[in-house]
Amino acid sequence: MANLAKLEFAALEISGDNYLSWVLDAKIHLRANGLGKAIEDGSDASPEEKAKAMIFLRRHIHEALKSEYVVIDEPLVLWKALCERYNHQKTVTLPRARYKWTHLRFQDFKTVSEYNSAMHRITSLMKLCGENISEEDMLEKTEYIPCLKCASAVAI
Known part of the structure; x- marks a missing residue:
């Protein structure tokens, strides 16, 4: 029951095999929803935009990743952590x-x-x-x- 709403694109796998396409999809969807600023350095994103972006990102990552990054509450911090982990x-x-x-x-x-x-x-x-x-x-x-x-x- 946790996933009643359909995902806009495939969630980031724990292995990171789909990381490159996931990054592209996430950026596109965040921009389309007016939330692209939330994952940019030095942006002036509002707290509401950051919260919406964080919900969106957490919704599109594997359950194990959610629990690993449970203490992160800023979308930019999560974005950079995932980049550092999977950009290889x-x-x-x-x-x-x-x-x-x-x-x-x-x-x-x-x-x-x-x-x-x-x-x-x-x-x-x-x-x-x-x-x-x-x-x-x-x-x-x-x-x-x-x-x-x-x-x-x-x-x-």
């Missing part, structure tokens, strides 16, 4: 995403749409970590798809 995810996630990108092969997928979905998932993850994949790199990955090569040969 970029250093873990980026090499994994690079590895997946390097080893992405069309023949490992049953359909073009599965391959395309995997390619976009990997590039999104890399962008989330601050590394962009160019359109040329993406085209180079699709250059070796047999059916696309046939289609381009017929088009010429």
Whole structure:
């Protein structure tokens, strides 16, 4: 009964595996609700805004994290504590995403749409970590798809 209202996005997992996407979602939702100032250094957020932001953040973290950070009552302090705890995810996630990108092969997928979905998932993850994949790199990955090569040969 504790979670009667639906979450706007997935709660932060205790492992931190979803930290990068959680941060993005949390910032977007806080800004959309006019509470973005509550997690910024030197902001002039009102006590009401801070309280609403704190409720929002606590509602979107794992139950174990709630109990670990139970004494924190300021959203900025909680935000920084979670950042300090999980911000290393970029250093873990980026090499994994690079590895997946390097080893992405069309023949490992049953359909073009599965391959395309995997390619976009990997590039999104890399962008989330601050590394962009160019359109040329993406085209180079699709250059070796047999059916696309046939289609381009017929088009010429």
